[in-house]
Amino acid sequence: MKVERPHRPGDVTAGLPADRAAAIRLAALRLFAAQGYRATTMADIGAAVGIRGPSLYKHVSGKQVLLAEIMLGTMDTLLAMHAEAVDGVTDVTERLRRAAEAHVRYHARHRLEAFVGNREIGSLDQPDRVLRRRSAYERGFRELIERGVAEGVFTVRSARLASYSILDMGMGVSNWFHDSGEFSVDQLAYQYGDLALRIVGR
Amino acid sequence: MKVERPHRPGDVTAGLPADRAAAIRLAALRLFAAQGYRATTMADIGAAVGIRGPSLYKHVSGKQVLLAEIMLGTMDTLLAMHAEAVDGVTDVTERLRRAAEAHVRYHARHRLEAFVGNREIGSLDQPDRVLRRRSAYERGFRELIERGVAEGVFTVRSARLASYSILDMGMGVSNWFHDSGEFSVDQLAYQYGDLALRIVGR
Structure with missing residues (x-):
């Protein structure tokens, strides 16, 4: 079987939409795919969309x-x-x-x-x-x-x-x-x- | 689709074989299935087979x-x-x-x-x-x-x-x-x- 590697973490920030909520969802999807849900932190997701610290929680309540x-x-x-x-x-x-x-x-x-x-x-x-x-x-x-x-x-x-x-x-x-x-x-x-x-x- | 949850961490130690190397492999398989590879540590695997600290590395070189x-x-x-x-x-x-x-x-x-x-x-x-x-x-x-x-x-x-x-x-x-x-x-x-x-x- 031909099996592709899933997206690598390096791709996570590529072409994210301008809408904050949509960008957060897409970054989360890519990170969950690349490294698994448990190994992904809210800080990883924040870093991918350029939001630091607790202000990420204005947009989404959690993983x-x-x-x-x-x-x-x-x-x-x-x-x-x-x-x-x-x-x-x-x-x-x-x-x-x-x-x-x-x-x-x-x-x-x-x-x-x-x-x-x-x-x-x-x-x-x-x-x-x-x-x-x-x-x-x-x-x-x-x-x-x-x-x-x-x-x-x-x-x-x-x-x-x-x-x-x-x-x-x-x-x-x-x-x-x-x-x-x-x-x-x-x-x-x-x-x-x-x-x-x-x-x-x- | 009927989709079963994978083994829960509680099952990890059930019926492990007496052979150390085989027990380590089976515990690792169950932990990788239950929580993913990245979220599983060598300490988790050691705990599942009752081996603490660095002596696990006598049996296996790593994850x-x-x-x-x-x-x-x-x-x-x-x-x-x-x-x-x-x-x-x-x-x-x-x-x-x-x-x-x-x-x-x-x-x-x-x-x-x-x-x-x-x-x-x-x-x-x-x-x-x-x-x-x-x-x-x-x-x-x-x-x-x-x-x-x-x-x-x-x-x-x-x-x-x-x-x-x-x-x-x-x-x-x-x-x-x-x-x-x-x-x-x-x-x-x-x-x-x-x-x-x-x-x-x-």
Whole structure:
């Protein structure tokens, strides 16, 4: 497997947005990705955005809030992309294809969020809000597969394993994808859409 | 997605082997999984195995060596399992099925190793030995797929994406599998073997 190193600490301050709150969130994301949540201090985050000492706390109440925002933001974006992808499409095959494409697009474009999301779920004091969204997101795929099976167009031994497989292979993209590689995000999305349909025996 | 929290620090000392070196390796693995490599100190590892102060260094030269051993051990085991799975099997479909089964078996049985391996590649001072093994392992799957395509039994748009998909969906198992769940390791391996063949259009 081709595995990229995550962003190195040297990249942390590159191109931060002018908006203070947005800059703090992005710096936190990069630092959590580069060195892990536990090893990152509020002082590291402050240094990355050029805020010294306690004035950082005018903008954000702490590390936990930043981590929770990153992980909730990831799941809310994925849920919204899924809803948009299937909106107005009735054919179950087309719905699954589009949902799989959206899933892969997110993971190709948001590698750091995916990396931190997968690695730091154990660092959240209250993971339930994130886990509930993950369950709902997985259920969206599973119910599509079950509907396709009921309609006689999909054949699977376990709808759950089929949905996990489609989700896991899409999440894997965040580990190896880079913009200068062999595939564009669109090419990747189309090919993974096809693979998702193969997994359900379409 | 169902995502389990990794082992909590409270579990670190449970059932450690009598052999000192083995106990140190297992405690390090659990601590790296529970709190991350950077946040784990040699003193934490010593405390977990009941060795205080510098005498830990009689058994191991440092954290980097422990992390490298975990990650090299994972890849060497996967490469050996792959070789064993395909040994004596000439049919390319059967070779791919067995290789995919072995891949999933490892990831169901070695969840902590897989978790640390995926998350801490950026923490290795010299990742090349691990990355070389990962490339060789991926190449093993890709060459099987290319051979199946050449023989006219597989149909894929990209052998590389097909191999990444099979590997990523198998690695995903380490995030959600647990022994008391819906599937045994064998059931999981058989179903993923089938899914791998679907991915290559068999």
